[in-house]
Amino acid sequence: MLLVRAELCDRLETLSNLTRRLSPRDFTARVETIRTLAAAYGLTPVVRVAEALERAVAETSSDIRACPTALYLARLQDAIGCEKLDEKASQALLASVSVRLGA
Numbered sequence: 001m002l003l004v005r006a007e008l009c010d011r012l013e014t015l016s017n018l019t020r021r022l023s024p025r026d027f028t029a030r031v032e033t034i035r036t037l038a039a040a041y042g043l044t045p046v047v048r049v050a051e052a053l054e055r056a057v058a059e060t061s062s063d064i065r066a067c068p069t070a071l072y073l074a075r076l077q078d079a080i081g082c083e084k085l086d087e088k089a090s091q092a093l094l095a096s097v098s099v100r101l102g103a
Helices: 003-022 026-041 042-057 069-081 089-103
Strands: none
Touching: 003 026, 003 069, 026 042, 026 069, 042 069, 042 089, 069 089
């Protein structure tokens, strides 16, 4: 599991570094690879935050800069390190996104 989490961290770091240079389609494709890998290993919080990020990008597909990607990417980092792998942990991470978006 440590190797999977390390791979997810590497992919997330690459995505973070490329965010401004990627089209919404390419950005979403990279998020999808993170989500798919996480799902294969039962990392539910990562899957749920990635799904939320994909939806947020889709809602602002004409301008990815309108999407708060940094907020979602930070929560993805938290999700990758999360010890709990259940829906309750997923909901807590998503709630933290909602709170920050509402602030």
